[in-house]
Amino acid sequence: MGKRIVTIGEAMGLFVSDEFGPLEKVQKFTRSIAGAELNVSVGMARLGHEVYYATQVGNDPLGKSIKRFIESEHISSSFVFESNDYVTGLQMKEKVAEGDPHVASFRKGSAASRIGLDQFKEVDFSKFDVVHLTGVFLALSSETKTVSHFFAEEGRKAGATISFDPNLRPNLWNSQEEMVRSINDLAAKCDVVLPGISEGKILTGFDTPEEIAEYYLRKGVKLVVIKLGEKGAYAKGQDYEGTYIKGFKVDEIIDTVGAGDGFAAGVISGLSEGLSIEDSVIRGNAIGAIQLSSPGDNEGLPTREKLEHFIQSAGSMKTAN
Template structure:
């Protein structure tokens, strides 16, 4: 039986600069769609998983295009709600030749920030095997914070595996201390935690992957996977030795945005298909590397055939 997966987040209109330069100087942009959890949903659906995505968009052209995109990608839109009162959030992204691109977000008070518990309680968590959350939706508003906790707690109560990507966005929080407290509090309610190494340092004050993993494994967390960029990843389960999983070499990085989401796709899809944690993280490393080759946040996410070819070519 197919494993059902649900994610929740904010989907936004994305305008990617067509030329290198400061965002305020760029005249032409290509329209796309952004959202960390939506990227994960797209990646899972392209690997033929049964995926539901929950969000709220405005009754505006961007919101309508997002709903159309979700349905075109064969993601279930049962929990994509529409607001007549609030607009869909937007992002504009720099075109860069190296490093992380500058991204400007216009999301304060957006439709997604008004997605409330009253609306989302229609979700029947007994039908889902996996629930994926990120620290972004947690940060958007008191309403989305309550919804994030509800998804973690109800998902776990109904036997789902809860995966969590901290996805730190300091500018969305009132303070660094507030961000650390809330992210770590939600992480403790999840089964699989997926921080980057620099995120792990910010959240725990620790430097070594082993120590960061142990920090989260003290509670209910069962598995910690720490992203190490081109070096791959470090994995650790409760009461077991940690292990490094080698990454994939990418000759020319086009855009770093979405690589962490691709990594999450690999880990979640692998676990849902019954692969070992090690095999799932190899897949995560591969999809993360593939994402570095595309300017869009999600257009580069591979089909199963492309993923298999990439892994086979990289290992020979």
């Protein structure tokens, strides 16, 4: 049942505040691991898929802890490179009672941003069923942009499904115009595109899920799934009529970071297992809801048993508007 998936991104050391208040006043932190693509990798691995995660870390304590974490999650580290010239990036995250926490990133010139195309020239993409990419890695440097397009192009040639989460990080780009152009150029090379509604508005200039989906379908994307927050998601494909799929009620939101990555893992895993588009999006909505109720970027990502129990106990809330 498990499929082979490869993702590429930047894994960083994450220092989460142990107390409320601005980061500059906090004295104690708990160390963890962060990274949008790594979160998706963890989510897929816990659901029983064979996952390969590609990145570059520094030859430093953070880099070594990241590699150890990857292997502890039963994710292949065969594409995890180590640099003696560049350090591992890191983030600091606020503890908040509600809303999105402030995250400070220290990643300029990091080891991951200096990854090279030559490191992947011998990769056999025919052994992968899915290649997953995000706009975060695309934004880090000219090198990561080149590698992102290489993964999309070679993966598609080999017959893999290419999934893409725009995951906008405006602060990583020189301008919004460059961000929009670069994100949409890569999206056009992908089969499944997973923007949030606010991201879709920025990237396409359209306001409704229907219009945003049509924009990418006209570019040749096969399936667009738009995250709508607490309302669930909207999905439309080349051969799939547009459908609104409701989400799951979350009684208490503990941490919003990583929910979108959990959603991506749910949708991608469902599609790769042959589930219907609707059931795959329901799975994405469920994992996103579980993540919202869990602290940390990836600690709450469920096993298959936990996921099935959550869906059964909550009751699927799928309906079409």
